[in-house]
Structures are given as C-alpha cells and as structure tokens.
Amino acid sequence: MAEETKKEERSLNFLEEIIEEDLKNGKYKSIVTRFPPEPNGYLHMGHATSICLNFGLAQKYGGYTNLRFDDTNPVTEETEYVESIKEDIKWLGFQWENEHYASDYFDELYQFAVSLIKKGLAYVDDLTAEEIAEMKGTPTEPGKDSPYRNRKVEENLDLFERMKKGDFPDGTHTLRAKIDMAHTNMLMRDPLLYRIKHASHHQTGDKWCIYPMYDFAHGQSDSIENVTHSICTMEFVPHRELYDWLIEKLEIYPSHQYEFARRNLSYTVMSKRKLLQLVNEKYVDGWDDPRMPTISGMRRRGYTPESIRDFCDRVGIAKRENLTDLGLLEFCVREHLNKVALRRMVVFDPLKVVLTNYNEQPGETEMLTSENNPEEETATHRDIPFGKELYIEREDFMENPPKKFFRLAPGKMVRLKSAYIIRCDEVIKDANGHITELHCSYIPESQSGNDTSGISVKGTLHWVSLKHAITAELRLYDRLFKVEDPSKEEGDFKEYINPGSLQTIKAVYAEPALKNAKFDERYQFLRKGYFTLDKDSSTSGMIFNRTVTLKDSWKAGDSKAN
C-alpha cells in the first residue's frame, strides 16, 4: 500500500519536514507560498532557487504559490522589471495562482498603521534620519528614546494623516513602532514603519506620498494572502521577531517566516548591485549576456529550464553558508542537452584533406546519413554530403603524435564519423613549413553501416565537405571570473574577471544541415560542445553561443606537455 508512491526514498529537507509536520498535525489543510521579488532588477540564479523552492513545495504538497511584487519603494522600481520577472518565471516552468503587488494593499496597510497608533504601539517621529541613526545605539549599546516617543494617540493620528495628505516634505516625519530602544535585536528598537516619499509609483501613481517599509509590508501582505509558509533567506532571520510582533499586535492571520541560506555559485557574483555594475560598466553585453548568472542570460546561453530545475533539486537547501560548484550546474545542463540536442558536425579550425583515391563525378554528390541523436529511442537521421575535399579539425592531426593520440598522423588511420576510414599518406607544407593540406586515401569498403573492411581504428573525427560547407560565427563562453569567489577576494571584484570569458570565432565550417537551425533547438557540435542560435543572428549570418563544452577526459596536457 505504502510503496507505490515512493520510487526512491529521498530524505526531506528541513522545510519539507516542517510542512509535513504542519499538515500531519492539522495546522493547515494545504499550504500557500509566495515568490516576492522587488521589481528593481532582473532575476538571477539565486531567485531561481527561491522560485523552485516556493513553487516546488506548493506543488508537492498540493497548495499554490502567489507571485507578489514587493513594490514599496517607488524610486527604484519600474514596470519594465515586472514584465521580465514574469517572463522568467514562466520560462522556468512555473505558474503562479495570483499576481499581487504589495501596493495593492496600501489602503489596508494604512489602516493597520492607524490601528497600531490607536493601540499606542506606534508614533510619529520628527527626528531626521541622522538623529534616528544616532539614537539607535549600537549592537552593544542600547539606544535612546526619541523625544516624540510619547505623543498622544490623537496627535499621532493627526500627524500621520497629514503625512498621508502631503503636508510634510520628505524626511521630516516617520511612523515608528513603539517597542524597545534597548532591545538586543536592533530591528526591535522602534523600527520605522512609514516614510514620506513624494514620488510617483509604478502602480499607484501619485495616490500616495507615504510608503510602508519592508517590515510593515511584507509580513502583512503574507497575512492578507493567507500565506502559510513565508520562505526567505537567512539575512531576514532577525526580522522574524518583528514579523511576528506586528502580526500579533495587529491580530491578523498568522503567517510564519522560515529562512534558508541563499545559494552562491562559484566563479560568478550574484548580488544585484554587482551585476548592475557589470552591465553599466560594459563588462558584459547586458542583463542577458550569456555569461551573466541571470535567468535571461542563462536562457540566451542555451541552458534549459529543465536543467536549472534539476540543479536546484540536486543542490537542495539548508541553513549554512555555501558556495556551490558551477560544475554541478554544467553537469545538469550537459545531462539534459545530451538527451535533446541535435548532433551536427562543425569544424572550428580547418585543415584541408584531399582524398587522392576518391573519384568524384561532376555534378554528383555522394550523400551519407547520420543519426540526429544517438540517445533518441527511435532514431531520426539527416543527410550529409561527402566529397573529395574535406575539412577536419587542425588539432586532430599531429605530425609527431604522442603514444595515446588516437587521431590522424602520417601513416595512421582514423574514421570520419558516419563516412569512411581514411589513411594519411602525405603532409603538404608551404615554404614556411606550415601544414596546408593532407593527402589521404579512403577505404571504400569501410563506409559506415556497410563496413566490410575489417579494419578497426581507435579514433573518429568530425569533418565537413569543403564544397558544401556553410559558415557561421561562434561565441565561445567561459566562466566570467578567474576565481571561485570574487566577492571574497581583496580589492574590487571586477579585477578578477576572466579576460577569456568570451572568445569569438568569426567563421567556422558547418555541414549544410545546420542551415535550418532554429532558435528553440539545441545542438551538439560533435566532439566540441553544446550550442544554440543567438538572437543576434540575422539572414546574413548565423551566430551560435556555446552553452557548455563537452566533458573532455582526454588530457591534451599529457601530450602537449612534451
């Protein structure tokens, strides 16, 4: 009875344990989570973790997830970001139940504030930002009460209403909770609830000139939406005490906050501030530069939503600080792409091969066939033209090869993928000793699928017919930073940018089947890596982004070292 649901017993993470406990003891019948981005930037891998967590948990336990824009600061937030955030979530494969904005609740929030004032739990302060900071004390010293702390309820009500009406300029008044200026938790030292900002809001326009602070909006919005499990990152742990205090004093639906450690990825940076710098100072091409850890960047790079979700699953969550290996993400990308990418042959750095014993009839082309993907259950194929003159990869030939070099060398044989076995007979060089072409002979009986030659070779090379090759531009991406954790290094993080993070090859030679490349297809250029068509492609030329290289267990160093 119990065995049908559990394919394999995966252990629960700490949030799943909490939720299962809550469900089991009847605290909730189903759960509600939320994804609460602030619309002031693009989503990145860290957000993807949160999205997978929040939507994944709700899915697993039969609840739902709201998308809620945490838009309480009109001066930094824009509609442009709202759209990109929604697009990114959908692309990742998730659908929210309701689309909300913290700004939808401004009226209710205002009423909450009024009720707090009436209970004598909030007051209008006339102190300046500097004075408030000064009187806040330090983590080791208590703060001092504001001289306005004990105003009468009526006076507070009147002042707060006038704040709302626009009677005061920015920064002259704030609404603060009346808690304890000597509290060991700095956030409980009469935190600000409302501030005056005569600024136009992307949703509410000029209706308001006072805006609630995060602490007076987030938990309250959770409560209004009956969010059961409000999941955020560890830096909000100290906020939980205030989160609970406000809900208790307001006597509203008790949402609960749980914290997990944000995910860090090696060889990149994740803070909005740093990513913004990379964009503004032109270290990258924009928010969707394929080297960026943004969702749009990863999408353009060719990462699939499946692989990102798989990555988030495999990494899991916990509460300790972490730096996850970028290699794991790349593994997930390769694993998925291996299953879905169409195989194509592309020569990056051509070396001409002439098959001296191959007879070519004018006007006739021998067509060979090759599978699109050996992983497919039912194989599909494409045709590839063969010819007397071919290109192979220059690095696939060595005049004086080391012992374990399985590729082409004078007198040695290799197979051309899906074609014939060839033998290198002669190396042709120019006056400078530079190799210009190879003269080879092919074994007619060795044709792929009809091989009666009895010859077995160790190496197989990719190739293209010189006459039929089409050209394309390639953008080879590598990790953005040279060091594992740029933000932990001395000095400016930008000093650690990998100068070789983008290498462009203007013209490579590809088999003609690549002419029909589509934006939503993924390709494996045989023995080279996974690629996808870039949006910069035009009718005049195709441009491919390298998503990730193939795993390469052949140590070039073994041979090149000497």
Place this chain on the structure above:
RNA sequence: UGCCUUGUAGUAUAAUGGUAGUACGACAGAUUCUGGCUCUGUAUGUCAGGGUUCGAAUCCUUGCAAGGCAACCA
C-alpha cells in the same frame, strides 16, 4: 567583544541517540563510429576539548571559526 544563525569528504547535501550515505568533482578501468553517453571500481569527511550514555555527527558544556545585525533598501 552584545544578539542571532551556522560548522559532516574538494563542493553540495543526508543520517532526527544505533553500520557516516548520496550526487558532482578527482583518480583507475570497461565500452564506444563523439577521447561524449553508459558501466565498474578507488580515495577523501563529522571544527576542537570536556561531559551524559551500553552507544553521540546528533544531547549538554566550554572554546574556536564563518556569516548576519547599528539603510527613511528589500
């Protein structure tokens, strides 16, 4: 020198008082018409000391280390 959080192979994450496991990575091998995929094997770990217990990664205690907290940001 206050409060909060966290310390398990290189990395990430399990074990919830009872055999320290899994994945990625590394290394070795098999297989291969991609030096890919797949398969097999190997190495590497509980921050330190003390205590409770038949038994501690787990509970207690003292240290140590890392991170967070003093924005009218979220």
